[in-house]
Amino acid sequence: MKWLKMFIVLIGISFATQRSVHAAFVKGQNWADRVVEYTSRIQSYGLPGCTEGQLMDPNTEWWILGPPDSDVDGDGDAWTVDESDESIDRDSLAGWKGGGELNKDQEFVVAFDTGLEDYLDDNDLVIRLYSGYKGKASVWASVDGVDYIQLGEIVGQDGGLPGVPGMLADVYFDFEGRFEDTVQYIKLTRMTNGSDTGMFFDAIGSAVVMEPDSYDGGPDSCEQIHRYGWDLESDIVSDCTIDEQDYEAFHESFGLCNDPQDPACAAAFDGLGSAPSSCHGVWQSGLGLSADLNQDCYVDMNDLKILVDQWFEYNESGTCCYRMSAN
Numbered sequence: 001m002k003w004l005k006m007f008i009v010l011i012g013i014s015f016a017t018q019r020s021v022h023a024a025f026v027k028g029q030n031w032a033d034r035v036v037e038y039t040s041r042i043q044s045y046g047l048p049g050c051t052e053g054q055l056m057d058p059n060t061e062w063w064i065l066g067p068p069d070s071d072v073d074g075d076g077d078a079w080t081v082d083e084s085d086e087s088i089d090r091d092s093l094a095g096w097k098g099g100g101e102l103n104k105d106q107e108f109v110v111a112f113d114t115g116l117e118d119y120l121d122d123n124d125l126v127i128r129l130y131s132g133y134k135g136k137a138s139v140w141a142s143v144d145g146v147d148y149i150q151l152g153e154i155v156g157q158d159g160g161l162p163g164v165p166g167m168l169a170d171v172y173f174d175f176e177g178r179f180e181d182t183v184q185y186i187k188l189t190r191m192t193n194g195s196d197t198g199m200f201f202d203a204i205g206s207a208v209v210m211e212p213d214s215y216d217g218g219p220d221s222c223e224q225i226h227r228y229g230w231d232l233e234s235d236i237v238s239d240c241t242i243d244e245q246d247y248e249a250f251h252e253s254f255g256l257c258n259d260p261q262d263p264a265c266a267a268a269f270d271g272l273g274s275a276p277s278s279c280h281g282v283w284q285s286g287l288g289l290s291a292d293l294n295q296d297c298y299v300d301m302n303d304l305k306i307l308v309d310q311w312f313e314y315n316e317s318g319t320c321c322y323r324m325s326a327n
């Protein structure tokens with residue numbers, strides 16, 4: 001009976017809070033939420049030191065979802081290794097390899113739960129990738145997932161970026177008033193084939209970073225903070241204060257887990273048909289538990305410590321109750 005109750009709590013609470021709390025925006029940018037379709041040879045690269053890349057499947061679609069996550073040490077190189085040749089970075093990109101006929105004619109489509117806006121005189125879309133110097137991709141956007149308009153191309157450069165394998169580049173596109181509504185779908189299509197044409201995509205998102213109006217204690221500014229993903233971790237109920245309500249929400253979630261590598265957490269993915277291949281992938285897919293403050297896919301005492309620390313930090317200092325910086 002106790003087990004049954006836990007099961008219901010898992011389904012009820014984790015699904016209710018997972019998708020709604022961790023919405024499309026992360027720190028002001030709107031990143032792709034879902035992979036809609038992809039051809040059979042879309043794959044990861046396989047970092048230096050690792051073996052070959054791996055073909056994408058439903059469990060690894062998170063490679064191109066969520067914010068950029070491949071360059072862990074932030075040096076712009078997605079292939080950084082330590083002294084013992086162990087990878088520091090993460091092979092969480094998807095795309096196509098150079099080489100023969102096998103990998104020709106590849107494409108994939110990602111979708112946004114909240115559509116991308118067209119900002120006047122400003123870029124609207126950013127794509128982070130690395131590419132061989134002969135790589136070339138066509139970038140398409142669509143409101144309805146049926147009719148696509150070409151935004152432009154990503155072209156590898158000889159001696160420039162993108163064009164150096166492993167070296168990340170951000171490429172921007174402007175919608176230029178060509179869409180009747182917000183853009184919900186982005187499609188990447190391979191244009192060149194042969195050696196040095198490989199391209200790997202880390203993340204696809206909105207170019208404009210949305211910052212809420214400064215917090216004045218009012219519900220509108222709090223709603224903006226939440227909508228654009230600037231919440232404090234411990235503000236579990238997203239009302240811009242850390243208080244008893246967050247503790248109650250935490251208490252209700254205590255003991256939940258959604259680590260896909262732990263069979264004890266399997267219930268968290270019932271009804272989804274697949275589970276991301278790692279806990280990190282859970283967060284990239286927007287499926288993190290709101291009370292899992294350290295993002296390790298378990299709601300436990302380690303999270304409580306963060307909640308208590310932030311409670312004192314923001315309630316004792318009198319500077320309640322949120323912060324705008326990413327860290």
Ligand SMILES: [Ca+2]
Nearest residue numbers: 071075077080
């Ligand atoms: Ca790096």
Ligand SMILES: [Ca+2]
Nearest residue numbers: 118119122175
């Ligand atoms: Ca624009």
Ligand SMILES: [Ca+2]
Nearest residue numbers: 063069092202
């Ligand atoms: Ca990625």
Ligand SMILES: [Ca+2]
Nearest residue numbers: 292294296298
């Ligand atoms: Ca945790």
